[in-house]
Amino acid sequence: xxxxxxxxxxxxxxxxxxxxxxVLIFFMIRLIPGDPVxxxxxxxxxxxxxxxxxxxxxxxxxxYIQYLLFMKxxxxxxxxxxxxxxxxxxxxxxxxxxxTIVLTFFTVIFSVIISFFTGYTxxxxxxxxxxxxxxxxxxxxxSMPQFWVGLILLIAFAVKISIFPVGGWGSTWPEHIRxxxxxxxxxxxxxxxxxxxxxxxxxxxxxxxDFVDFARSKGLDDSSIKRDHxxxxxxxxxxxxxxxxxxxxxxxSIIIETVFALPGIGALMIExxxxxxxxxxxxxxxxxxAIVITVNILTDIAYSFLDPRVTLE
Amino acid sequence: xxxxxxxxxxxxxxxxxxxxxxxxxTPETPPETDAGSGERQIxxxxxxxxxxxxxxxDPVTQDGNVNIWMFNLVLEGLLKTNDEGTAMEPQLAExxxxxxxxxxxxxxLRPGIKFSDGxxxxxxxxVWSLKRAAAEDxxxxxxxxxxxxxxxxxxxxxxxxxxxPLASMExxxxxxxxxxxxxxxxxxxxxxxYSAGPIGTGPYVFSExxxxxxxxxxxxxxxxxxxxxxxEEIKFVVIPDDNTRALQLEAGQIDIATxxxxxxxxxxxxxxxxxxxxxxxxxxxxxxxxNNNPKFANQKARLAFQYATDKKQMVDFILSGYGExxxxxxxxxxxxxxxxxxxxxxxxxxxxxxxxxAGYPDGMDVELLVRAGNVVYEQMAVILKxxxxxxGINVSILSxxxxxxxxxxxxxxxxxxxxxWTNDMSDPSQQAVYVFDIKASHNYYTDWESERAxxxxxxxVRELDPIKREAIYMELQQIHxxxxxxxxxxxxxxxxxxxxSIEGFVQTPLGNYRFENLVKYID
Numbered sequence: 001x002x003x004x005x006x007x008x009x010x011x012x013x014x015x016x017x018x019x020x021x022x023v024l025i026f027f028m029i030r031l032i033p034g035d036p037v038x039x040x041x042x043x044x045x046x047x048x049x050x051x052x053x054x055x056x057x058x059x060x061x062x063x064y065i066q067y068l069l070f071m072k073x074x075x076x077x078x079x080x081x082x083x084x085x086x087x088x089x090x091x092x093x094x095x096x097x098x099x100t101i102v103l104t105f106f107t108v109i110f111s112v113i114i115s116f117f118t119g120y121t122x123x124x125x126x127x128x129x130x131x132x133x134x135x136x137x138x139x140x141x142x143s144m145p146q147f148w149v150g151l152i153l154l155i156a157f158a159v160k161i162s163i164f165p166v167g168g169w170g171s172t173w174p175e176h177i178r179x180x181x182x183x184x185x186x187x188x189x190x191x192x193x194x195x196x197x198x199x200x201x202x203x204x205x206x207x208x209x210d211f212v213d214f215a216r217s218k219g220l221d222d223s224s225i226k227r228d229h230x231x232x233x234x235x236x237x238x239x240x241x242x243x244x245x246x247x248x249x250x251x252x253s254i255i256i257e258t259v260f261a262l263p264g265i266g267a268l269m270i271e272x273x274x275x276x277x278x279x280x281x282x283x284x285x286x287x288x289x290a291i292v293i294t295v296n297i298l299t300d301i302a303y304s305f306l307d308p309r310v311t312l313e
Numbered sequence: 314x315x316x317x318x319x320x321x322x323x324x325x326x327x328x329x330x331x332x333x334x335x336x337x338x339t340p341e342t343p344p345e346t347d348a349g350s351g352e353r354q355i356x357x358x359x360x361x362x363x364x365x366x367x368x369x370x371d372p373v374t375q376d377g378n379v380n381i382w383m384f385n386l387v388l389e390g391l392l393k394t395n396d397e398g399t400a401m402e403p404q405l406a407e408x409x410x411x412x413x414x415x416x417x418x419x420x421x422l423r424p425g426i427k428f429s430d431g432x433x434x435x436x437x438x439x440v441w442s443l444k445r446a447a448a449e450d451x452x453x454x455x456x457x458x459x460x461x462x463x464x465x466x467x468x469x470x471x472x473x474x475x476x477x478p479l480a481s482m483e484x485x486x487x488x489x490x491x492x493x494x495x496x497x498x499x500x501x502x503x504x505x506x507y508s509a510g511p512i513g514t515g516p517y518v519f520s521e522x523x524x525x526x527x528x529x530x531x532x533x534x535x536x537x538x539x540x541x542x543x544x545e546e547i548k549f550v551v552i553p554d555d556n557t558r559a560l561q562l563e564a565g566q567i568d569i570a571t572x573x574x575x576x577x578x579x580x581x582x583x584x585x586x587x588x589x590x591x592x593x594x595x596x597x598x599x600x601x602x603x604n605n606n607p608k609f610a611n612q613k614a615r616l617a618f619q620y621a622t623d624k625k626q627m628v629d630f631i632l633s634g635y636g637e638x639x640x641x642x643x644x645x646x647x648x649x650x651x652x653x654x655x656x657x658x659x660x661x662x663x664x665x666x667x668x669x670x671a672g673y674p675d676g677m678d679v680e681l682l683v684r685a686g687n688v689v690y691e692q693m694a695v696i697l698k699x700x701x702x703x704x705g706i707n708v709s710i711l712s713x714x715x716x717x718x719x720x721x722x723x724x725x726x727x728x729x730x731x732x733x734w735t736n737d738m739s740d741p742s743q744q745a746v747y748v749f750d751i752k753a754s755h756n757y758y759t760d761w762e763s764e765r766a767x768x769x770x771x772x773x774v775r776e777l778d779p780i781k782r783e784a785i786y787m788e789l790q791q792i793h794x795x796x797x798x799x800x801x802x803x804x805x806x807x808x809x810x811x812x813x814s815i816e817g818f819v820q821t822p823l824g825n826y827r828f829e830n831l832v833k834y835i836d
Contacts, residue, residue, distance in 0.1 A: 034716025038723065040368075042376045043732070046753045047723075084368050085524055086508045092524060151556055159564045166561040167552065169526065261552040261561075263525035271525070274686075275368075276716055
């Protein structure tokens with residue numbers, strides 16, 4: 001079927017998934033102890049004050065009524081107001097979203113650049129020195145906790161030598177780009193390590209295949225073998241892993257955003273959970289779910305381009 | 314394929330080079346020559362880093378120090394506390410008279426005061442502001458709750474009548490929610506925009522708020538004090554990570570860092586360009602015992618915990634010396650502090666003896682509830698576990714996420730927990746309610762009760778004779794000290810570190826920032 005039909009079909013399949021997501025998140029956050037009113041009013045709130053504000057904010061209504069009101073809002077694309085900040089959720093999220101997207105984008109770029117060269121080289125020079133070094137490096141990168149790496153990089157490249165700002169997002173686009181380099185690099189290390197190993201293994205496996213020997217015996221030169229045969233075959237599992245990691249990056253951005261003082265969605269998410277800001281938590285989770293699903297669809301489509309044996313159904 | 318990779322590499326290099334080679338970050342401080350010869354050059358903007366963003370800047374609806382501490386910069390009231398936090402001073406009221414029955418306050422207002430948008434402050438604004446403070450269901454309603462009526466016979470006179478004579482009324486008038494705000498502005502923009510910042514008569518104005526990122530304040534062009542404030546812009550940036558905040562100060566990206574982790578204070582102070590100081594505060598920390606638990610029913614058992622705790626060690630380890638051992642529940646820098654009370658001291662043998670007398674000769678097993686994520690509480694818990702072990706008290710620490718932990722102790726489901734207090738007004742009556750009126754907060758989540766204390770608490774807020782009033786609060790502190798429903802551990806300070814080029818940083822013990830004279834020298 002054509003790509004367009006496939007996309008439409010997938011989108012229709014998403015709807016029941018999204019409904020389940022909204023139900024789950026809606027009820028889960030209300031079932032855990034702690035409530036937004038107590039957090040809002042603080043330690044000095046008397047039980048009386050808590051009760052009054054709960055009623056005022058409509059949080060005393062039966063839970064299914066609150067759910068229906070919420071779904072009604074969703075259908076009109078109204079995400080409601082943040083319980084904590086009082087402004088519309090969409091206003092709160094929109095800019096922070098941009099920050100997280102930019103961070104994720106650069107993280108992907110760094111991950112791909114680093115892992116592509118190292119993984120490919122390691123695969124071709126299997127068991128020789130470059131391979132040993134690269135595999136060791138991947139292991140080290142995987143073992144280091146992100147916040148620690150982030151801090152070390154900040155101290156080295158922002159405080160001792162001021163190439164980059166010490167966290168923060170900046171106020172102009174050139175400043176934004178500069179601000180996002182260290183955090184994106186820090187976040188990319190783990191993914192780069194995993195991808196490098198994956199690509200290395202993919203290359204090694206592909207090199208063993210019969211068709212490679214056949215291509216050589218046909219008389220094809222090395223570089224066209226590499227380009228047309230080896231890389232394309234090795235990339236399939238690489239892309240799968242990359243798309244899975246992108247979903248992980250959205251969640252993992254919380255740590256990076258905190259260390260580098262980037263006001264992104266991750267930081268908003270953790271803040272909203274602490275303050276039980278139901279409206280924001282719901283909205284962010286739903287958006288995350290939508291993103292992950294979209295990335296999955298795009299990955300499936302990418303397969304069809306990479307591997308002619310795959311057809312979209 | 315190679316070509317694509319090649320292009321990617323070139324793009325990456327170009328991006329990296331162009332970004333890496335741009336001039337390194339400098340704080341946004343274009344020099345501004347001060348008028349007048351011989352005066353030093355000061356910066357146009359000062360950047361302050363803090364741990365959390367504000368959430369609601371409407372003084373009447375919001376709650377939280379993140380908002381409150383900024384209000385002194387923008388809003389002014391009839392009275393204000395002095396910088397030391399010990400007494401009340403006139404602010405926008407020039408003078409006032411109290412009627413003989415103590416129930417009518419007549420204020421004479423300073424003439425010529427304008428809001429930051431240039432409009433004049435009218436009697437109507439005062440009436441509206443105070444009535445709104447009394448009406449809104451906020452935690453701070455108590456400051457205005459006793460007001461019967463507010464009228465403004467003319468724009469320079471304000472008459473406030475209250476239900477009964479109250480000793481705390483002056484302190485109430487100095488509260489941040491009793492400040493004058495522009496009614497016209499509220500009517501024009503509505504509640505939602507108002508929560509992004511009201512208009513007042515103070516030295517600064519809220520000018521821009523990027524939530525989660527920063528709040529920008531600019532000089533109030535219509536401020537009534539000539540030549541003040543000295544600095545044009547103050548920017549509060551949000552840097553949640555403690556280490557990152559300290560690093561930004563080191564790198565000069567921010568000029569002042571607040572809530573510096575105590576363990577970092579000495580390290581930062583040692584640097585040539587930074588000075589770290591513990592600002593006197595009204596912040597206290599307590600070990601809260603759930604008196605409903607049979608283990609703590611006997612006063613001797615509770616007293617044992619006093620002897621089992623080495624408070625000096627806590628001050629040294631946790632606060633790095635930036636604080637003091639606590640005796641009374643009341644903060645040392647507040648009114649009527651009972652300095653007669655002497656710390657029980659650290660005496661594990663005495664603790665064991667007391668426990669034995671209370672029926673626990675073999676020691677006691679207890680569960681200590683801690684709010685995860687709060688560095689001070691977490692450190693306290695760990696140190697207490699070790700200290701109490703010497704007295705035969707076996708601690709299991711229950712570390713829960715903040716809102717969950719709060720819910721637990723609000724429901725009185727804890728055995729022991731850790732809590733704290735900061736005064737919002739200098740008058741001791743605010744705190745007394747939480748410590749002695751069980752309806753407010755289970756008497757600080759202890760559920761301990763004392764009829765005599767309730768009597769005194771009610772008398773204290775009404776006693777107009779300062780000598781008699783002092784006696785009341787002295788006795789209250791003594792009762793609490795003797796009964797030990799909870800154990801005050803230490804009075805901490807506000808840990809602030811700043812560049813050595815900063816001068817004029819003022820923070821009252823209540824936490825409010827006063828920046829009229831704050832400057833950063835750039836020569």
